[in-house]
Amino acid sequence: MEMKGVIFTFDAMLALAIVIVLFSGIVIFNLAEPTTGANQSLRYTNATDLAINEYLTGGETKDVPTSNPNTNCKEFFEFSSGIVLEARKCS
Amino acid sequence: MKTQKGQFFSIDFLIAMAIAVLALGMLLHVYELNTYEQKEARIQNELTLIAMNSSNILLNTTKCEAGTSLTDKGYELHGCTDTSSWSGLTKANLMIPAEFDCYITKGGSVAIDECDIDDSATKSNIAVIERSFLEENSNISKSAYEQCLDNEVACTLYAPTELVVKIWK
Numbered sequence A: 001m002e003m004k005g006v007i008f009t010f011d012a013m014l015a016l017a018i019v020i021v022l023f024s025g026i027v028i029f030n031l032a033e034p035t036t037g038a039n040q041s042l043r044y045t046n047a048t049d050l051a052i053n054e055y056l057t058g059g060e061t062k063d064v065p066t067s068n069p070n071t072n073c074k075e076f077f078e079f080s081s082g083i084v085l086e087a088r089k090c091s
Numbered sequence B: 001m002k003t004q005k006g007q008f009f010s011i012d013f014l015i016a017m018a019i020a021v022l023a024l025g026m027l028l029h030v031y032e033l034n035t036y037e038q039k040e041a042r043i044q045n046e047l048t049l050i051a052m053n054s055s056n057i058l059l060n061t062t063k064c065e066a067g068t069s070l071t072d073k074g075y076e077l078h079g080c081t082d083t084s085s086w087s088g089l090t091k092a093n094l095m096i097p098a099e100f101d102c103y104i105t106k107g108g109s110v111a112i113d114e115c116d117i118d119d120s121a122t123k124s125n126i127a128v129i130e131r132s133f134l135e136e137n138s139n140i141s142k143s144a145y146e147q148c149l150d151n152e153v154a155c156t157l158y159a160p161t162e163l164v165v166k167i168w169k
Helices: A010-031 A036-057 B011-061 B142-150
Strands: A070-072 A075-079 A085-089 B101-106 B125-135 B159-168
Touching (some): A036 B142
Antiparallel strands (some): A070 B125, B125 B159
């Protein structure tokens, strides 16, 4: 059956829809960070420690954590400023 | 196109099947990677929570002793820790299960007798938490406490120290 004014066929549109859904699923899978909760607790705890120390001493605490060498299989987590978490691959 | 005799599947169908198989394979691969990552995360989260829990126990159950001038006013010394009784604590006291190993230091020196050996170098999953806290092992008077809060003079009452708890299995 020939339909005038139609660029894509129904088959092509269905195929495109499937491809879009498939790739969206893959992206969503990869976006989910499975250790977010624990890492968030770590950052929260560190920030709380610093805030309490600062409050008790009436000023800025000098000895802030400089590193947090958590090893998670092939990943190495590092605290660069005590509360900022950066992840990089192990060498 | 003229009908091709003896051909069971059309070319279109074969191409479609090939693409479908490739797509399914890719999806399965991603699913497998995701499952592995979830498993690793479960192990890491368990270690992290044990480390965090034991550091909380260390810092919150042995608070600095407040002098009567402070306790009379209802002060409670959050964030200040008396570490004089730490060394005798056991893994059970810190709620670290027996099958987990630990290495706990305070200011770089071993803090807990039962967690004094660090043989985590070959382990793939380790949780480390560094806690910055204030240490004072003697009674704190109200005037010294408030002097630090007000920051009128440099606070020398507490010793800023770092607790490091390392847990692995």
